[in-house]
Amino acid sequence: MESKRQKQVAGEIQKEINKIFQKKGLTVIQGAMLTVTQVYVTPDLLQARIYISIFNAKDKEMILGLIEAQNKEIRYELGNAMRHQLRRIPELVFFLDDSLDQVYRMDEIFKDLKKGDKK
Numbered sequence: 187m188e189s190k191r192q193k194q195v196a197g198e199i200q201k202e203i204n205k206i207f208q209k210k211g212l213t214v215i216q217g218a219m220l221t222v223t224q225v226y227v228t229p230d231l232l233q234a235r236i237y238i239s240i241f242n243a244k245d246k247e248m249i250l251g252l253i254e255a256q257n258k259e260i261r262y263e264l265g266n267a268m269r270h271q272l273r274r275i276p277e278l279v280f281f282l283d284d285s286l287d288q289v290y291r292m293d294e295i296f297k298d299l300k301k302g303d304k305k
Contacts, residue, residue, distance in 0.1 A: 189229065195272065196225040199234050202267045206260055215252060218243030223283045227276060234276040237283035250282050 188196070203222050207213050213220055224237040238253065240246045253260075257278055265275040 188226070192227045192229065192231070195231055196227045196234070198268065198271060199227065199236075199264065199276070200225040202264055203236060203260070205267070206263045209263075210256070210259075212253065212256075215249050216243070218246075218249055220249070220253075223285070231272065232274060232276050233279060235279050235281060237281050239283045239286050241286065246282055250280060253280055 200222050203225070207220060207222070219241045221239045221241070222236060223239045226235045226237075227233070228235075238250065240249055243249055257280070261275060261278050264278070268275065
């Protein structure tokens with residue numbers, strides 16, 4: 187269970203990462219739209235797990251790799267933005283959030299079930 191401080195730090199990191207992505211032009215990569223959906227911070231506040239939703243992309247892993255390649259620059263920008271709130275800037279670990287894909291798959295399954303009921 188996350189503490190109040192973890193939730194606060196995670197929320198601030200999510201806001202700042204979104205700003206950094208917009209500033210660096212990482213919200214749209216090769217026609218794919220990126221959104222930071224969730225951030226979880228470890229209890230010691232030394233690691234931030236950042237979940238990114240990638241919409242309209244053929245190779246999501248490649249796009250995640252492009253973001254991971256800029257990890258140091260993103261962490262540096264985050265450090266500049268949050269230097270007065272945190273003593274140590276957490277390590278950033280990026281993950282692919284596929285919950286939106288699962289929602290679309292479930293929607294397709296329900297549509298197929300509805301078609302089967304009508305017959």
